[in-house]
Amino acid sequence: MSDSDFIASYRAKAAQYAKPSVTVDLVIFTVMKGQLHLLLIERGEAPFKGELALPGGFVGVGDTFEDQGESLETAARRELVEETQVSLEEAWLEQVGAFGQPGRDPRMRVISVAYTALLKPGLASSARGGTDAAQAMWIPITDDLSTLPPLAFDHQTIVRAAIEQLQHRLATSGIAFQLVPTAFTIGDLRDVWAAILGIPQDPGNFRRRFVRMLSDGIIRETPEFRKTSTKPARLYRFEGATDSGRTGELS
Amino acid sequence: MSDSDFIASYRAKAAQYAKPSVTVDLVIFTVMKGQLHLLLIERGEAPFKGELALPGGFVGVGDTFEDQGESLETAARRELVEETQVSLEEAWLEQVGAFGQPGRDPRMRVISVAYTALLKPGLASSARGGTDAAQAMWIPITDDLSTLPPLAFDHQTIVRAAIEQLQHRLATSGIAFQLVPTAFTIGDLRDVWAAILGIPQDPGNFRRRFVRMLSDGIIRETPEFRKTSTKPARLYRFEGATDSGRTGELS
């Protein structure tokens, strides 16, 4: 039996199984005014019409031998662009996990792969409703997660998992730098830490951590300062020397 | 338009999209003789015939409104039982993530949700080939991941991700206790840490960490000792007071 025979018979056999729909959902964060914000859309259709939900969509799956469709991350990136108009390069993506509880979508079996996306402050403002008429809005996330508004489907579970993942990875990866401008002050980065952890960060102690990153070569000092209404602050840049996180599958 | 009309039209629309097959793959670990071991099966069919692969199978998806099928974790647990004959209660499961790169399975578009399973030493021995004729075997994982044998599909990527996740969660969750007998010595636990991190653990320093867990109430001391060929060692029990990890989706 040749390989292609195998494949043909396998496809016939697999076709007997019902398949789930697979979607990607996006947990898009940005930091505004020292607070973590989450991009949500108001659903225009049943089910959960009028409720808030994560942006998302189907994963493109080809139906031929040659074309198996788009990768999960590509699907996530596509949805991100539709929803926020950010350029493809600018956004940072990381998979949260698969959520596939039966009944999570009342219409049919849907397994969703959730991705966290982090937007730098400048890009966040350009976010708006996507091509579908849905209304997009930034919702502040306070340190108290119980203040999260009710969300459609199991999206609140997904958001909680995403935040937990952010908190765990904050110290060991470069995610914080994805939420500050490319040239940032110590205070900018401190605000991001405070927003993600939900705990104010001591300026002195945070500075010590910052200096350590500086001497580790993770951050580079620039000669510039940012003018503020008070004492100008030194600007720094991220050198990108941390583990960058599994954004999808590396294959 | 009623809700059920919506659902009907939605299903019709969604049916236009090709759907991927969804499987679960299991990364089953145990610790034997101070070394991490991974359960692999030898594939009996193309593609990758004769190569080693992770055990796994399709996720059951219902095709009716009422029955949407089994949860991802249920599917994982079912495969685990088929493969290892462990009782349903005994195993610890945690999701690693979704792996769905196009082409990862040459036959058709398959998105796999990977789960890590941890087996206590006693249970590991009962593992054997599953109902399918595949041959199951325990492969030692050395500290040097480059010694991993080549695996079918993208399973090596999955294994690496699983190990990385284990290492990250080791200190902050109770996973180590899932790899020792219910009554264990300090040395047992130290061996698990060494096996997962791939680095020998200093007895004195590890003891300090152990004592901390003891006074935190995570571990309980028992009056018993384990007889060995040398000085008997005190036995302890896990009290289960750490965050237990997201095993699937909480819904």
Next chain:
DNA sequence: GCAATAGTGTCTTTAAGACACTATCAT
């Protein structure tokens, strides 16, 4: 006794937390 593992103690280094303090800008 000897080999082997269980278990203890100590010194050093690193990093976190708390907090007081100085510096420099706009107004």
Next chain:
DNA sequence: ATGATAGTGTCTTAAAGACACTATTGC
């Protein structure tokens, strides 16, 4: 000068790493 944020220094405590040491068993 004053308010506000930038930036510095110091003391204490928690924990990691390295490593020398003692204790108790089987043989």
